[in-house]
Amino acid sequence: MVDAPTPTSPLAGQTHLPRANGPVGVTIAERVFAGMLVLRGNAIDPAFIAAAHGALGFDLPLIANTATSAGSNGALWLGPDEWLVVTAPDDAMARAVGLKVALVGLHAAVTDIGDSRTIIRLSGPKARDVLAKGCPLDLHPRTFGPGRAAQSLIARAGVIIHQLDDIPSYDIYILASFAAYLWNWLTDAGLEYGIVPGAKL
Amino acid sequence: MLLITCPWCGPRAEIEFQYGGEAHIARPADPVALDDAAWADHLFMRKNPKGKHRERWMHRSGCRRWFNMERDTISHEITAVYRIGTTVPGKEGT
Structure with missing residues (x-):
């Protein structure tokens, strides 16, 4: 039996900083460990937009270079058919499943890249x-x-x-x-x- | 440094982009029918004009989409940016 792996931050140990020599700016x-999913789909398909909203609880950002959020969850516009969905730690899997279920039958993809x-x-x-x-x-x-x-x-x-x-x-x-x-x-x-x-x- | 207007993301610095060569090179409809010279012409021969040049660019560090651009190879002036599958605005059919 292998123990469950312990997550390690790529920045573990990177906390040393010289003391500020004046006002803190x-x-x-x-x-x-924030959860991250890449969501791809057709932004001009109302069914896709509605399904994503239903699974996420908030609207995907459809304007370039913007983001939307609700509580600790958010979505960032990455491209005309691509978004980064950000979740609380340990919530990515549930979000991914929720999205995949909501998007069944649509030309869309959900990938966990956390x-x-x-x-x-x-x-x-x-x-x-x-x-x-x-x-x-x-x-x-x-x-x-x-x-x-x-x-x-x-x-x-x-x-x-x-x-x-x-x-x-x-x-x-x-x-x-x-x-x-x-x-x-x-x-x-x-x-x-x-x-x-x-x-x- | 060029300021390139990505058709999706808006104006961004040249460092975010990747040059992709001459645009609008149609793949031969029947490659098998080509002799070696014609195939080499399709693969390797490019216009390399002194002046207006239509070329492909990719927003590598941004939205990662390919698009077309018309740029003057002498002055670097960018006269048109347009999405893949469309023609230069005002020059349809050319």
Whole structure:
């Protein structure tokens, strides 16, 4: 009998940060083990949209570069027929089953990708300045505010960025094998803004 | 750095995109009927114009969709961006 494997964060042990040398401008923390599903389907098929809404309890974002959410669940627009559904830890399997049942007979796909990425949350009045150092997106509030989400690059690493609020806070979805690199890059980029570890998520 | 307007995501930096070569190259309807020279012509020979060029691009670090673009190879001016399966706006049938 093999013991059930214990999940390990790709950022386990990446908590060392130099003490801020002045006011704290930004915090960094890992949102660990969130469930993630890739949902694909025809956005202009009302049956698909209705079935997804029924299974999720909220609408899929149909406008490019936006996200919708309800409580700890959310959906991010990834492409014209592709979304990332984010769930609480341990809820991904139930969500996937719910979606698959609701989408029977439709041209759609649900794939659990939760273990491929982790989430780094950057929050604070200087969070935008830290991102702007390595991200080609226009992060100005007039084009990228709360509820916006986009796939892009930070320091050449592929990421999904989701702005949560006006603080501003960002959830940055990063592939597990790039997570330590991006964490180190962000903490280095945040040094001048007084970066410290954030509250556990 | 070019600012490329992805037909799905909007304006993004060139670093997010992948160049995919000349657009609108139709695969021969009956490949078996081609001789080697004609097949090589289809596979390898490209226009390489000095001026307006219609080419394929892919939003690699974004929505990962292929699309077409008309770009001037001298000035890099982008004169049209349009989805796969459509023609250059205003130049239908060409």
